[in-house]
Amino acid sequence: DAKTTQPNSMESNEEEPVHLPCNHSTISGTDYIHWYRQLPSQGPEYVIHGLTSNVNNRMASLAIAEDRKSSTLILHRATLRDAAVYYCILHRDDKIIFGKGTRLHILP
Amino acid sequence: NAGVTQTPKFQVLKTGQSMTLQCAQDMNHEYMSWYRQDPGMGLRLIHYSVGAGITDQGEVPNGYNVSRSTTEDFPLRLLSAAPSQTSVYFCASSFFGPYYGYTFGSGTRLTVV
Numbered sequence: 001d002a003k004t005t006q007p008n009s010m011e012s013n014e015e016e017p018v019h020l021p022c023n024h025s026t027i028s029g030t031d032y033i034h035w036y037r038q039l040p041s042q043g044p045e046y047v048i049h050g051l052t053s054n055v056n057n058r059m060a061s062l063a064i065a066e067d068r069k070s071s072t073l074i075l076h077r078a079t080l081r082d083a084a085v086y087y088c089i090l091h092r093d094d095k096i097i098f099g100k101g102t103r104l105h106i107l108p
Numbered sequence: 109n110a111g112v113t114q115t116p117k118f119q120v121l122k123t124g125q126s127m128t129l130q131c132a133q134d135m136n137h138e139y140m141s142w143y144r145q146d147p148g149m150g151l152r153l154i155h156y157s158v159g160a161g162i163t164d165q166g167e168v169p170n171g172y173n174v175s176r177s178t179t180e181d182f183p184l185r186l187l188s189a190a191p192s193q194t195s196v197y198f199c200a201s202s203f204f205g206p207y208y209g210y211t212f213g214s215g216t217r218l219t220v221v
Contacts, residue, residue: 030206031206032206032207034209036209036210042214042215043198043200043212043213043214043215044151044198044200044210044212045212046209046210046211049207049209051207087150091206092206093206094139094156094158094164094204095141095153095156095164095166096153096210097153097167098143098150098151098152098153099150100149100150101150
């Protein structure tokens, strides 16, 4: 399974944008980049995914490097409710494997 | 839509007891899977299924059995519970393919004493 590398933790101020990085240097051409988040005491929640082009939805934006070896999840205006563990995952076939993710702390 | 429903939410077992964790989805998803999450850890894949009658092992399958007789249900069986199986268990489902996101249940917190 292809690996991703994320910082263990990050901090951001409330109401400011947050950029969560992910490196996936061994990505293959058919791997989709997925992001999930897990709020405290809840199950993971799908956030966004993409293949080559940048993607936007109501929750976040996903910026994918031209060589696809890295990506960035962008929360445009963080709130306290965005404090969670964020997982960057490469989805290739019939299963996804979670890494340790990035724990995002939001400072009021 | 109920989404992914897991029962029970909490369970305490004695070592050696057996039990089945239930997972049901009403979205007609082909793919279903089970993960466990230990304190401070990420999720580890136990078993998964790409359709009725088809199951496969994940990262940590030992001590767990699954079957998939219908599209809707994917139960996880612990044949002889051990303290090492104390964990939070999450079930997930999706349409098949890497361009679909997973929907997760709210989890079952299992304690084996």
